[in-house]
Amino acid sequence: DTGVSQDPRHKITKRGQNVTFRCDPISEHNRLYWYRQTLGQGPEFLTYFQNEAQLEKSRLLSDRFSAERPKGSFSTLEIQRTEQGDSAMYLCASSPPGTTLGEQFFGPGTRLTVL
Amino acid sequence: QKEVEQNSGPLSVPEGAIASLNCTYSDRVSQSFFWYRQYSGKSPELIMSIYSNGDKEDGRFTAQLNKASQYVSLLIRDSQPSDSATYLCAVIKAGGTSYGKLTFGQGTILTVHP
Numbered sequence: 001d002t003g004v005s006q007d008p009r010h011k012i013t014k015r016g017q018n019v020t021f022r023c024d025p026i027s028e029h030n031r032l033y034w035y036r037q038t039l040g041q042g043p044e045f046l047t048y049f050q051n052e053a054q055l056e057k058s059r060l061l062s063d064r065f066s067a068e069r070p071k072g073s074f075s076t077l078e079i080q081r082t083e084q085g086d087s088a089m090y091l092c093a094s095s096p097p098g099t100t101l102g103e104q105f106f107g108p109g110t111r112l113t114v115l
Numbered sequence: 116q117k118e119v120e121q122n123s124g125p126l127s128v129p130e131g132a133i134a135s136l137n138c139t140y141s142d143r144v145s146q147s148f149f150w151y152r153q154y155s156g157k158s159p160e161l162i163m164s165i166y167s168n169g170d171k172e173d174g175r176f177t178a179q180l181n182k183a184s185q186y187v188s189l190l191i192r193d194s195q196p197s198d199s200a201t202y203l204c205a206v207i208k209a210g211g212t213s214y215g216k217l218t219f220g221q222g223t224i225l226t227v228h229p
Binding site: 031033035040041042043044045048050055056058091095100101102103104105106107108109 | 119147148149157158159160161164166203205207214215216217218219220221222
């Protein structure tokens with residue numbers, strides 16, 4: 001399968017714990033996005049990487065959230081001191097160079113439940 | 116006011132009918148418009164993009180854009196039960212700092228019944 005992959009697919013954690021998610025974009029895709037989606041809502045943008053550079057962050061991304069994309073390949077999203085309000089589906093998307101920015105390929109998501 | 120709003124659902128149509136999904140956006144600098152389909156428990160997938168006023172057709176799907184009215188729509192002709200999903204309208208603002216940040220509406224649930 002050459003699509004966007006995310007790991008883990010599900011994560012249950014207790015409030016106050018730290019969690020880390022991984023996203024592997026489609027090979028050769030230099031653009032990588034993180035979104036968050038709650039039930040009944042559309043995805044909300046969190047952050048964007050072009051290669052290894054993080055070029056944009058949403059105000060939704062509080063100090064407890066950090067994202068990296070070392071070497072411009074896979075990316076990680078870490079949430080520190082999780083809160084119940086962090087419970088959501090975290091989606092990663094990628095797109096190749098030279099295409100229209102909005103044409104993004106989404107991964108299956110990581111569903112986070114904070115107890 | 117939400118940046119992107121979609122007509123409230125759920126929308127139910129009989130098989131073979133035309134399904135009409137509507138979306139309005141608040142920021143006039145929005146330049147690119149997209150329709151994503153999301154099956155239950157799955158991630159969004161792009162089905163249509165439109166950038167200029169008018170209609171764009173792709174198979175059974177037609178996207179319509181009216182920038183003066185800040186309105187985007189998606190028509191699905193000859194609706195099939197397999198079209199049952201949540202349809203997400205998304206926009207990108209103009210300018211180099213947008214970086215492809217998609218702003219999504221809340222989605223409209225479409226059910227096509229046999």
